[in-house]
Amino acid sequence: MSVLIVGSIALDTVKTPVEEHADLLGGSASYAALAASFFSPVRLVGVVGNDFPESEFDFWRTRNIDSGGVQRANGKTFRWSGEYSWDLNTRQTRSVALNVFEHFKPELPDSYRKTDFVLLANIAPSLQAHVLDQMERPRFVVADTMDLWIETTRSDLDALLPRIDLLILNDSEAREMTKETSLIKAGRRIRKFGPSYVAIKKGEHGALLFGEGEFFSCGAYPLEDIHDPTGAGDTFAGGMAGYLAGAVKKVHFTDLRKAMIYGSVLASFAVEAFSLEGLRSLSMDEINQRYEMFKLMSQFEVPA
Numbered sequence: 609m610s611v612l613i614v615g616s617i618a619l620d621t622v623k624t625p626v627e628e629h630a631d632l633l634g635g636s637a638s639y640a641a642l643a644a645s646f647f648s649p650v651r652l653v654g655v656v657g658n659d660f661p662e663s664e665f666d667f668w669r670t671r672n673i674d675s676g677g678v679q680r681a682n683g684k685t686f687r688w689s690g691e692y693s694w695d696l697n698t699r700q701t702r703s704v705a706l707n708v709f710e711h712f713k714p715e716l717p718d719s720y721r722k723t724d725f726v727l728l729a730n731i732a733p734s735l736q737a738h739v740l741d742q743m744e745r746p747r748f749v750v751a752d753t754m755d756l757w758i759e760t761t762r763s764d765l766d767a768l769l770p771r772i773d774l775l776i777l778n779d780s781e782a783r784e785m786t787k788e789t790s791l792i793k794a795g796r797r798i799r800k801f802g803p804s805y806v807a808i809k810k811g812e813h814g815a816l817l818f819g820e821g822e823f824f825s826c827g828a829y830p831l832e833d834i835h836d837p838t839g840a841g842d843t844f845a846g847g848m849a850g851y852l853a854g855a856v857k858k859v860h861f862t863d864l865r866k867a868m869i870y871g872s873v874l875a876s877f878a879v880e881a882f883s884l885e886g887l888r889s890l891s892m893d894e895i896n897q898r899y900e901m902f903k904l905m906s907q908f909e910v911p912a
C-alpha cells in the first residue's frame with residue numbers, strides 16, 4: 609500500500625565542526641519520502657520554488673515517489689541553515705527563510721485522498737490538519753512535530769493529536785510537552801492527549817515506544833562516523849511509516865516494534881553522510897543486514 613507524506617522540502621546549509629555544505633536537498637518530507645520509498649510507494653505533498661532542481665523530480669520518479677502533490681510556486685524554495693556543536697547532538701538554527709513555504713496550503717490531488725497510510729512529517733500542525741481534512745478515513749496516521757510548534761501553536765497541535773494514531777517526537781520535546789522529567793511518564797501522558805501510540809526518540813541512545821499497557825525500547829545502531837545528523841528524525845519517521853504501509857494491513861504493537869527498528873536502521877544510514885546522500889545509494893540488502901544486526905544486539909541470552 610502507498611503512504612502519503614506531507615512536510616517541508618528545503619535547501620539546507622549545514623555546518624558541523626569539520627565541514628560545511630550549502631543548498632543541499634533537505635526538509636522533513638524529502639528525508640521521510642526517500643526513507644519510506646524503500647518499503648512502499650510514496651505520494652509526496654509539498655512546495656518548492658523555481659530554483660528547485662528538476663533533477664530531484666527525476667530522482668523521485670526512479671524511486672517510486674509520486675510528486676504529483678508537489679506544487680512549484682513562484683519564488684524561492686524554503687531554506688534552512690543549522691550548525692552543530694562538537695558532540696553533534698546539539699544544534700543551533702542559524703537562519704530560516706520561509707520563501708514559498710510562507711503561503712503554502714497543501715492541496716491533495718484527487719487520487720491521493722483515499723491513501724490508507726499517512727505521514728504528517730514536520731510542518732505546522734494547522735497544515736498537517738488541513739491534509740487530514742482532505743482525506744477519506746485513512747487507516748493509520750503518523751505525525752511528527754518539533755519544539756517550535758509545541759511553543760508557538762500548542763492549541764493547533766492539541767487539536768491534531770486525537771486525529772492521529774502514532775506521534776513521533778524527541779525526548780526534549782516530550783518533556784517540554786508534558787513538563788515531566790521522566791520519559792516514561794511523558795510517553796504515557798502524551799497518549800492521553802489522543803494518539804494510541806507514542807514513539808520518543810533519544811538520538812544516539814535509541815527510542816521508546818508506548819501503547820495501551822505496552823512498552824518497547826531499542827538502542828540506536830552504533831556508528832563510528834557521523835557526518836550530518838540533519839534529518840535523522842524525519843528519516844526515522846519515514847522508515848517507520850513506509851514499513852507499516854508496505855507490510856501491514858492492520859497495525860498492531862508487534863508491527864510497530866519492527867517499524868521502529870527499520871526507522872532506526874534508515875536513520876543510521878542517513879547520518880553517515882551529508883544531506884540525503886547516505887540514503888540515495890542505499891540498497892535493501894544493506895538495510896536488511898543492519899536489521900539483522902539489531903536482532904543480534906538485542907539478544908542477551910545467547911544459545912550455547
Ligand code: AMP
Pocket residue numbers: 616618619620633634635636687688730731732756837838839840841842
Ligand atoms: P531534523 O534534523 O529531523 O530536525 O530535521 C531537519 C530538517 O527539517 C531540515 O532538512 C530542515 O530543512 C527542516 N526544517 C527546519 N525547520 C523547519 C520548520 N520550521 N518546518 C519544517 N521543516 C523544517
